Amino acid sequence: DTAVSQTPKYLVTQMGNDKSIKCEQNLGHDTMYWYKQDSKKFLKIMFSYNNKELIINETVPNRFSPKSPDKAHLNLHINSLELGDSAVYFCASSRGSTRVDTIYFGEGSWLTVV
Amino acid sequence: GQNIDQPTEMTATEGAIVQINCTYQTSGFNGLFWYQQHAGEAPTFLSYNVLDGLEEKGRFSSFLSRSKGYSYLLLKELQMKDSASYLCAVREKSGGNNRKLIWGLGTSLAVNP
Numbered sequence: 001d002t003a004v005s006q007t008p009k010y011l012v013t014q015m016g017n018d019k020s021i022k023c024e025q026n027l028g029h030d031t032m033y034w035y036k037q038d039s040k041k042f043l044k045i046m047f048s049y050n051n052k053e054l055i056i057n058e059t060v061p062n063r064f065s066p067k068s069p070d071k072a073h074l075n076l077h078i079n080s081l082e083l084g085d086s087a088v089y090f091c092a093s094s095r096g097s098t099r100v101d102t103i104y105f106g107e108g109s110w111l112t113v114v
Numbered sequence: 115g116q117n118i119d120q121p122t123e124m125t126a127t128e129g130a131i132v133q134i135n136c137t138y139q140t141s142g143f144n145g146l147f148w149y150q151q152h153a154g155e156a157p158t159f160l161s162y163n164v165l166d167g168l169e170e171k172g173r174f175s176s177f178l179s180r181s182k183g184y185s186y187l188l189l190k191e192l193q194m195k196d197s198a199s200y201l202c203a204v205r206e207k208s209g210g211n212n213r214k215l216i217w218g219l220g221t222s223l224a225v226n227p
Contacts, residue, residue, distance in 0.1 A: 041199060042217070044217070056214060101145075106156060
């Protein structure tokens, strides 16, 4: 009954490969996010979707492409992986329409590019 | 987070009280969150402040002063399991109805026996 689930949890891949991380939430939330947390533990938003519509797109290389087939899913595809892409990627969701708007995180996907 | 400052590390003793401070600068303040993150796990929600004052929730309390751009998280009766990183995050308005969370780098708290 995981509220926000993402797969895979661990991913080791070579430079230049293309990989995807999938995310699903069963909370009925309207807004979903992708965050990147680097080795310095800085949590940085990458993308935010509200009802399948992109609302936040931070300065992220266009090798990163989010896809939201419906409001319960937000997948992240990464092309031509680079060493610097190694990080933990967190999917998250929130109601998006309330004052408190608490964000709920998935368990994270540990990406290592070698 | 370039606009949010919090200490990098803190150490405290089991059973004691610790206060983790957070200062911020933002153009459109819309609330402040505290999250806890254990090593190797996802951040989890602790508290939310949007008005000045103290919000208490069990052993944890969070305080906000909007005029000073300042918040603190107070942890009482520390337990070993409280050893974690504590993230301060400020929500700011980013055009239209959009709001964005800006995260601090987190304070790594070590609780010793």
